[in-house]
Amino acid sequence: MIYADYNGSAPLCQDVRDYLIKRLTDGPYANPNAIHHLGSKVLMAMENARSVCAKTLGADFKQVIFNSGATEGISTAFHSVMTETSKKRIIISGIEHSATVNTAKYYADSQGCEVIAIKTKPNGIIDLEDLEAHINDDTAVVSIMAANNETGVIQPYLEISKLCNEKGVPFICDTTQFIGKTLFHFKNCGADYAVMSGHKIGAMTGTGILLAKDPERVKPIIIGGGQERGKRGGTQHYLGYETLAVALNYFEKHLDNIEILNNKRIEFETKLKEKFPEVVILGEDAPRLASTTYVAYPGIHGQAVQIELESKEIFVTTSSACSDNEPVTSKVLKAMGVSDDVGRGVVRISIGLCSDPSMYDTILEALSQTYEKLTKIKSY
Numbered sequence: 557m558i559y560a561d562y563n564g565s566a567p568l569c570q571d572v573r574d575y576l577i578k579r580l581t582d583g584p585y586a587n588p589n590a591i592h593h594l595g596s597k598v599l600m601a602m603e604n605a606r607s608v609c610a611k612t613l614g615a616d617f618k619q620v621i622f623n624s625g626a627t628e629g630i631s632t633a634f635h636s637v638m639t640e641t642s643k644k645r646i647i648i649s650g651i652e653h654s655a656t657v658n659t660a661k662y663y664a665d666s667q668g669c670e671v672i673a674i675k676t677k678p679n680g681i682i683d684l685e686d687l688e689a690h691i692n693d694d695t696a697v698v699s700i701m702a703a704n705n706e707t708g709v710i711q712p713y714l715e716i717s718k719l720c721n722e723k724g725v726p727f728i729c730d731t732t733q734f735i736g737k738t739l740f741h742f743k744n745c746g747a748d749y750a751v752m753s754g755h756k757i758g759a760m761t762g763t764g765i766l767l768a769k770d771p772e773r774v775k776p777i778i779i780g781g782g783q784e785r786g787k788r789g790g791t792q793h794y795l796g797y798e799t800l801a802v803a804l805n806y807f808e809k810h811l812d813n814i815e816i817l818n819n820k821r822i823e824f825e826t827k828l829k830e831k832f833p834e835v836v837i838l839g840e841d842a843p844r845l846a847s848t849t850y851v852a853y854p855g856i857h858g859q860a861v862q863i864e865l866e867s868k869e870i871f872v873t874t875s876s877a878c879s880d881n882e883p884v885t886s887k888v889l890k891a892m893g894v895s896d897d898v899g900r901g902v903v904r905i906s907i908g909l910c911s912d913p914s915m916y917d918t919i920l921e922a923l924s925q926t927y928e929k930l931t932k933i934k935s936y
């Protein structure tokens with residue numbers, strides 16, 4: 557079996573599995589906010605996890621706020637920014653995840669904000685000039701991702717951050733697909749907020765981090781009993797947060813894998829295109845995550861490819877997990893100006909830093925057989 561949907565959700569990485577088995581066996585279990593000895597031990601382990609996360613993400617200890625994941629992080633970041641401004645313009649891009657799109661829409665619907673989605677170039681990179689042209693005195697926030705979940709295209713997040721800092725506009729950077737796949741340094745990046753989800757990096761699902769440049773300005777959306785220094789109420793998922801530290805440590809120890817995977821992915825794509833010159837790799841010419849390929853054979857339906865690969869025990873997806881049932885060109889590809897002929901044909905192959913790169917050989921073989929079979933009975 558080959559699991560190639562890491563951008564949807566990554567399996568627990570081996571170090572996390574080993575850690576959890578030992579941790580579940582040995583304990584301790586207690587409320588980290590309890591004042592007894594066991595509570596203090598749990599708190600110590602959790603705060604140790606926080607400092608490991610801070611170190612690997614280039615943040616200060618206090619800038620790390622544990623939560624349930626990126627969706628919550630984005631909501632909290634928006635809430636923090638929007639409650640301290642009367643400005644009404646929200647700038648996102650046309651390739652944002654629904655966690656951002658729908659949060660921006662919430663402020664449009666409830667507070668009369670104007671949401672502007674800036675343009676994306678055909679290679680999948682957002683248009684910086686369009687962004688600059690749209691930032692005005694009424695701009696409350698810019699929220700743009702560092703890497704796209706569908707194409708894997710890396711965005712000019714450092715330039716966006718610099719521009720926002722120059723213009724005095726808060727910048728929320730959605731780093732959900734970036735962190736754990738390539739190097740990220742929060743303080744050097746300059747964003748006001750960055751977010752991540754544990755399940756994208758091999759840690760436990762239902763865990764995540766909101767990174768805040770100025771944690772004092774974070775306004776909690778979950779009030780509760782003052783946990784996370786009053787920034788996120790509710791008893792912490794301390795076991796899960798410990799796995800975030802283990803997974804980020806694993807990533808740091810295996811940085812060499814990025815280049816190995818990147819080379820193998822390029823080899824895979826090159827061989828595929830040699831066999832099938834019609835094949836389109838989305839975002840081909842843009843900098844991309846090492847382990848994401850978004851590929852289409854025009855005229856062959858992506859779901860047909862997915863089903864065929866699944867029959868060979870290879871699990872890919874047709875577009876982002878949330879829109880799997882929609883047999884239409886995704887909004888990300890529409891923003892890139894991709895035709896329906898290509899857009900309906902895409903499958904996303906995404907693996908992780910701990911995957912065996914030789915998986916690409918098996919996927920190449922299976923995908924070639926699939927295209928050979930399906931070109932005889934083109935879907936549309």
Ligand code: PLP
Nearest residue numbers: 625626627653655705732733753
């Ligand atoms: N942002 C991006 C770029 C994503 O890919 C995802 C999940 O796919 C999210 C945000 C939301 O993450 P979660 O569902 O873990 O909260």
